[in-house]
Amino acid sequence: MSWTPGDGPLRIALLTYSTKARGGVVATLCLAEALARAGHRVDVWTLARGGDGAFFRPVDAGVTVRAVPFPDRAGESVGDRVLRSIEVLGAAFGDHHSAAGGDDATGGYDVIHAQDCISANAVPDCVRTVHHLDAFTTPELVTCHERALRRPFAHVCVSAAVAVELAAGWGIEAHVIPNGVESARFAAAAGPAAAGARARWRGRLGRYVLAVGGIEPRKGTVDLVEAMSLLRDRLPAGEPAPALVVAGGETLFDYRDYRARVLARAAELGVEPVLLGPVDHAELPSLVAAAAVFAFPSVKEGFGLAALEALAAGVPVVASDLPVLREVFAGAVSFADGPAELAAALAASLTAPDPGRRAAGDSLAARHSWDAAAAAHAELYRGLLAQRRPAVSPTGP
Template sequence: MTATGDGPLAVALLTYSTRPRGGVVATLALAEALARAGHRVDLWTLARGGDIGFFRPVDRAVRIHAVPFPDVSDEAVGPRILRSIAILGEAFAAHRHSAARRHSTAQHHSATQQRSAGQQHEVGSWYDVVHAQDCLSANAVDDCVRTVHHLDSFTTPELVACHERGLRRPHTHVCVSAAVAAELAAGWEITATVIPNGVDAARFTAAADPGGPAHAARERWRARLGRYVLAVGGIEPRKGTADLVEAFARLRPRQPGPVSLVLAGGETLFDYRDYRDQVLARAASLGVEPVVLGPVPYEELPALVAAADVFAFPSAKEGFGLAALEALAAGVPVVARDLPVLREVLAGASAAGAVRFAAEPAGFASALDGYLDAAEPWPDRPPDPARVAAGRALARGFSWDVSAARHVSLYRALVRARSAAPPS
């Protein structure tokens, strides 16, 4: 490790879950890209409900610390938030103190040398950088970098406090889009470095290969679901599911044949059962019967996306739009909510018709209808090659290796500044 050179860094990344939420997906990919670049990466997470690892295999070069987080029956959201912060924070602090004691015993005489090597000198510290990926982990650790993937509006008092502290406590902030960075500056007067996420475009492009091994998996989804509009992210207020149901109800009479609305995903720390019940009740009243798949296994998701006729992305709040970019990589057209952040990230594919934006259910229905009509006669009409190429080019432009390199530049600047600071 060197403070001013280009040696490997020791980085701790922290996330609140092992399950496939967007921020967790991004954290895993960043960890692996940093490890590929030769850095030592520890990935800390809470292992909820008996989980023993992440939802997918992780590069063995990344050292995982999955902290057990047992379920408590009938636990409200507020107490669960506080318990999450406490358990993750205590485990992380204990590990750092233990490492510091071992290091001190072995190299007690080399404090000056350690300082020039860029190691932190707070009690119990041994990482060059501690990087929290959400408000829970930013509350659990001190002296950290924080990535703000998106900004939320909560009503639960413990969550409101967690969100605020998770923004105020970190010394350095990263946002994955300029739009979120602008929100952070306007609402909290915090300046963030913008480092976009990457996209595993090759994985989703391969899932759409007509002659590839994923062909059978796509055909299984088609046999089960027929024609379908897909949304990934679960049934949640932030994901705009209620508006999508309204749009789909307007769409159905326009289509000559059956089309399904498929809702996938939904792993979350929060309790959205009331919202889910309301959305499904409204759907029933409109004659809409969505296919609710819930979380889809990691290895099955690309084929599900690639087999869709249209990908719907009606989120009311987003930080980047990873799921939409994965759909574009699979060659699937996207209808997205007309948000500044989604314009920023996705507009590059709109000129070729790979993305359409809509602000309300009527516009969403029209955009979905247009893509479905363009696919007739189904399933024999090939997709528009210019549209597919534009979407894939946009997705390929977001590289995790580039994102990791930009993170490393930021990390090194922080290490240099700390090394140059006078001892406290």
């Protein structure tokens, strides 16, 4: 029987660099599960760092997880860790792919789709999702980033703004496929059945402004600390300032120096952030839904999945005024540029939330489904296969 791109389910490998709850990892798992629901055969490859045996959350049984052990090494530099990550993931994937039939459509993968710089360096002949473009200074990361853009034969961006950056800086044309969001999961956390879970967070933390993603330069944490200091004078007389709560933060890269500077500045300003670290997957929606405001002061983003989750939970969002966030969130969030504007927007959201933005946020979250994202990916994969692999028959070409 002749093989054509439209026949049967696709055999897809999605690759990510970590098992931790980072935005790109969350997106990889949600996409994998949606592709599996559509009938495709999906493997997710990842590096299991530091003794991890699984992802940060359970993965649907329809998805095969291939976690490659990646033990920590004391004193290893960021650059060396990046190079070892590429080597270990590439070796494990290469061994499996060769044993399964390599490029033969009946034994290997139809599509190899890398979701980040490390995995795009580790595997050959792949599709690459560029979630956002970074500016690194570590030499190994600079090389990794550049090669991970140049080597793939096709590219996906999760927003048009990043696709424009990719075209302008590298001459690469990308397919734009927005992320989805688990809107029902976060909406349920705002509903009556989850009132107890929200009350537990508020009992522990009081009234709070929430940021997710840890303390790192890309997340604009220092601006948020400055804004929280200014916020105290923008609230009505006698109204206590909310706490600043920061969740998440597991990453491959070393931001200890930045974290130390941010915490030192917070101490100077009398801001005492509550650092939760990674939050259990089952607890995250109620943490988000219990927040008074969700702060998203990033200086660089590719889409803004965490902000979309907050909108799904009915929480007002204050975001940096970036082109990509204007593209995704216009009309649904408050935009601010710099600490003073952040403070003003936070104060407005705390004292007089805009019902129009709430309705726009609900609508926006409802329009972004992972099933729609998976369908768009499958259509792209079939189109690429049609271009790259002609039909064959048992009697030859």
